[in-house]
Amino acid sequence: MMVSGHVEGISYSLQPMCVETQxxxxxxxxxxxxxxPPDTWKFEVYRTSPGHxxxxxxxxxxxxxxxxxxxxxxxxxxxxxxxTLDWPTAELVIQPPDGRTLVNLKTNFLTTTTExxxxxxxxxxxxVDIEATPVGYTWHFGDGTEQSGTDPGAEYPDLRITHVYDKxxxxxxxxxxxxxxxxxxxxxxxxxxxxxxxxxxxxxxxxQVLTATPHLVG
Numbered sequence: 001m002m003v004s005g006h007v008e009g010i011s012y013s014l015q016p017m018c019v020e021t022q023x024x025x026x027x028x029x030x031x032x033x034x035x036x037p038p039d040t041w042k043f044e045v046y047r048t049s050p051g052h053x054x055x056x057x058x059x060x061x062x063x064x065x066x067x068x069x070x071x072x073x074x075x076x077x078x079x080x081x082x083x084t085l086d087w088p089t090a091e092l093v094i095q096p097p098d099g100r101t102l103v104n105l106k107t108n109f110l111t112t113t114t115e116x117x118x119x120x121x122x123x124x125x126x127x128v129d130i131e132a133t134p135v136g137y138t139w140h141f142g143d144g145t146e147q148s149g150t151d152p153g154a155e156y157p158d159l160r161i162t163h164v165y166d167k168x169x170x171x172x173x174x175x176x177x178x179x180x181x182x183x184x185x186x187x188x189x190x191x192x193x194x195x196x197x198x199x200x201x202x203x204x205x206x207x208q209v210l211t212a213t214p215h216l217v218g
Contacts, residue, residue, distance in 0.1 A: 014043040014072040017059065034061035043067060073123055078184045079196045081121050082130050088113055090137065090178035090202050095156045100208045103168035107207075109139055109161040110153030111176050129185050132198065136179035139163075142172030142207065168211040175202035 019030040032042040040061040047057035064076045094101070095108040116133040138148045141163045153161035165172065182194035 010049045013046045014070040017042040075194045079194050082182050085119050087132050087200050089200055090176045092176045102212050103165055103209050106162040108156050108159050113178055114152050126186050132180035132182050134178050135181045138177040140175045142174040165209040168209055171206055171208050173204035175204040177202050
C-alpha cells in the first residue's frame with residue numbers, strides 16, 4: 001500500500017511490524033524487512049479521520065528516511081535524539097600524574113569512562129530510554145599523533161596505551177574521544193540496537209614534557 005496525498009482532517013501514522021509477534025508495536029528489536037523495494041521495512045498504517053481515530057489501513061514498505069516523516073519511532077529518529085543529549089566525555093588519566101612527563105619515557109594513558117549511561121526522552125508521546133555504552137576510544141597525544149581502538153587502557157604497571165614524546169621543553173594537550181554504541185526501548189519494552197554510533201570529543205589537558213636532570217647522590 002502507498003501512502004500519499006493530503007485531505008484536511010485525515011492523517012496517517014505508522015508502527016513497525018515485528019518479526020517475532022507478527023504485529024505492529026511502537027518499537028521492534030527485529031522489524032520485518034521487505035523483499036521489494038530493497039532496503040525497506042514493513043509498517044502497519046493507521047488512518048485517523050473525524051470520529052475514527054487510528055484505524056488499521058494496511059501495510060507499507062518504506063526506507064528509514066521516508067518512515068521518519070511519519071509518527072513512528074525508528075532507530076534513525078532515536079539516534080537524532082541521542083545526538084542532542086549531553087553524554088559523558090571520556091575522563092583522561094595520565095601517568096606520571098600532575099601534568100608532567102619525561103622525554104623519551106613511555107607515558108601511560110587510560111580512561112575510567114567504560115560504563116553505560118542511560119537517559120530518557122519523550123518521543124511522539126512515548127517514553128524512550130537510550131543507553132550509550134563506550135565501545136571505542138581515539139587517543140590524541142597532542143603532538144600530531146593519535147591511536148584508535150577498543151582498549152580503555154590500564155593503571156601502571158599494566159601499560160596498554162602508551163606514547164613516547166621525543167621533544168622536551170614543550171607543553172602538549174592530549175585528549176581522548178569516546179565512541180558510544182546505543183540501544184533504546186520504548187515505554188519499558190524490549191531493547192533495540194541503534195545502528196549508528198556517536199563519538200564525543202574529549203577535553204584536552206596540558207602535559208609538560210620535561211628533560212630528566214641527573215643528580216649525584218653521595
